[in-house]
Amino acid sequence: MSPSLIYHVTSSLDGYIARPDGHIDWFASLRQADEEYSFQYFYSGIDALLMGRGTYEALLKRGGAWPYPGKPCVVLTRLPLPRASDEVQLTHCTPAQAVAALGEAGFQRVWLVGGSLLAGSCYTAGLIDEVVINLVPHLLGAGIPLLATGMERSLTLSDQRRFNSGTLQVHYKVQNPASQQPPSRINAA
Numbered sequence: 001m002s003p004s005l006i007y008h009v010t011s012s013l014d015g016y017i018a019r020p021d022g023h024i025d026w027f028a029s030l031r032q033a034d035e036e037y038s039f040q041y042f043y044s045g046i047d048a049l050l051m052g053r054g055t056y057e058a059l060l061k062r063g064g065a066w067p068y069p070g071k072p073c074v075v076l077t078r079l080p081l082p083r084a085s086d087e088v089q090l091t092h093c094t095p096a097q098a099v100a101a102l103g104e105a106g107f108q109r110v111w112l113v114g115g116s117l118l119a120g121s122c123y124t125a126g127l128i129d130e131v132v133i134n135l136v137p138h139l140l141g142a143g144i145p146l147l148a149t150g151m152e153r154s155l156t157l158s159d160q161r162r163f164n165s166g167t168l169q170v171h172y173k174v175q176n177p178a179s180q181q182p183p184s185r186i187n188a189a
């Protein structure tokens, strides 16, 4: 069975996930205990991670311990990059193939960490099932957008919460055409 792919991401109010140079300092320092608790709850409910090379390299550049222990992490890239942990698997395939392989391995909830390029590809391929955005009360004016590529689609709000920092979390379900029920037929007698 195909796993649920959840794009859980932090965004500025004007829709950017990082500064133009990739820095995320504008929200990293804002995070308070309630938001951290919420993230840990989310993290405990996912089985595996999927991320793009840009995000992986940003994490490598930051240094320190691998921030996502205890879960397999598939990084999509054509480059022979170093593995930050035994749980990291660097692979070159389409996002659909990566999601299918995770499903075959028995994983049911996969966190699409980002970034913008990979999330855009996953979205246009109809792979994203849920979007969880932590909307930070900060306007960047420019940066790396939430989705590098997109198309029009309505979402269904499934949850919302407010953190002490003023960050709002909105949780949406995506109605992908493939997951929609076919119209019921009425048999003529």
Ligand SMILES: NC(=O)c1ccc[n+]([C@@H]2O[C@H](COP(=O)([O-])OP(=O)(O)OC[C@H]3O[C@@H](n4cnc5c(N)ncnc54)[C@H](OP(=O)(O)O)[C@@H]3O)[C@@H](O)[C@H]2O)c1
Pocket: 008, 009, 010, 011, 016, 017, 018, 021, 022, 023, 024, 051, 052, 053, 054, 055, 056, 058, 076, 077, 078, 079, 093, 094, 095, 113, 114, 115, 116, 117, 118, 119, 121, 122, 144, 148
């Ligand atoms: N605010 C947040 O919550 C948040 C979350 C995640 C990331 N970020 C930030 O976002 C930035 C990185 O985002 P990004 O958009 O530049 O890069 P990205 O989406 O993380 O990575 C893009 C790279 O992934 C590889 N890739 C493989 N298959 C792909 C496909 N089908 N579609 C797209 N990419 C594919 C390509 O690398 P190869 O050329 O090696 O194949 C591509 O250049 C970083 O600054 C990071 O800190 C912020």
